Amino acid sequence: MTGTARFTLISHILCPYVQRAVITLKELDVPYKRIDIDLANKPEWFLALSPLGKVPLLVVDDETVIFESEVICEYLNEANQGKLLAEDALEKAEQRAWIEFASTTLSIIAQLYNAADKAAFSQLQEKLEHLGQTLEENLVQAEYFSSNEFSLVDAAFAPAFRYLPLFESLSKEQFFQHLPKLALWAQYLLSRPSVIEAVSEHYQQQLMEFLAKRESYLGQLAKSQLTAKAVK
Numbered sequence: 255m256t257g258t259a260r261f262t263l264i265s266h267i268l269c270p271y272v273q274r275a276v277i278t279l280k281e282l283d284v285p286y287k288r289i290d291i292d293l294a295n296k297p298e299w300f301l302a303l304s305p306l307g308k309v310p311l312l313v314v315d316d317e318t319v320i321f322e323s324e325v326i327c328e329y330l331n332e333a334n335q336g337k338l339l340a341e342d343a344l345e346k347a348e349q350r351a352w353i354e355f356a357s358t359t360l361s362i363i364a365q366l367y368n369a370a371d372k373a374a375f376s377q378l379q380e381k382l383e384h385l386g387q388t389l390e391e392n393l394v395q396a397e398y399f400s401s402n403e404f405s406l407v408d409a410a411f412a413p414a415f416r417y418l419p420l421f422e423s424l425s426k427e428q429f430f431q432h433l434p435k436l437a438l439w440a441q442y443l444l445s446r447p448s449v450i451e452a453v454s455e456h457y458q459q460q461l462m463e464f465l466a467k468r469e470s471y472l473g474q475l476a477k478s479q480l481t482a483k484a485v486k
């Protein structure tokens with residue numbers, strides 16, 4: 255049990271991998287302290303702690319540093335006798351494989367918001383749709399990924415779905431809307447308290463400002479929208 259352990263999560267306000275860890279901490283009802291850092295200006299103490307210079311980091315008892323979001327989530331689940339992963343080895347391996355799939359999805363999303371122009375954006379959107387189609391074929395008709403029980407697979411995907419409403423409103427394109435199981439799953443995830451609370455109430459605005467700083471297709475759209483709002 256981690257009952258007496260002290261946890262500090264070194265974070266960034268928008269990072270989807272941090273969100274996985276926060277969702278897991280909240281699902282397990284584990285108290286923790288969160289420290290958000292500026293990734294554009296990484297503090298020296300953070301660089302000294304983080305082997306890859308990335309968030310999230312989970313610092314346990316001010317002593318042991320765990321990095322990599324999925325490792326953090328699995329550790330928290332295991333140490334708290336959580337039920338967020340299957341006990342059966344084969345089922346657990348399947349869940350881990352889908353968590354890897356979620357990470358690939360996140361990396362395509364990052365490429366998408368960095369895509370230089372509309373053509374590159376559309377190409378990546380197609381790639382994303384292809385992943386969505388594969389997911390749709392593997393989803394059971396339930397609230398969560400493989401059942402009505404929330405698992406680490408859900409925690410891994412939820413941050414990916416959070417990007418889409420803003421991407422849709424900026425690009426006027428739809429993501430996954432024609433995939434009924436996927437669309438419903440995303441709705442369940444985005445209305446789960448642990449998922450809602452993994453980011454601040456200002457998330458949409460923060461994401462918009464983050465996008466507007468990028469010299470990319472979506473970045474330009476975000477910048478135009480922010481400028482239009484400012485002159486109103």
Ligand SMILES: N[C@@H](CCC(=O)N[C@@H](CS)C(=O)NCC(=O)O)C(=O)O
Pocket residue numbers: 266268269270271272293307308309310321322323324
């Ligand atoms: N595989 C890592 C990915 C973490 C990651 O890419 N974090 C990003 C923020 S979302 C980061 O810290 N980037 C800083 C950098 O690369 O300099 C995990 O799952 O924890």
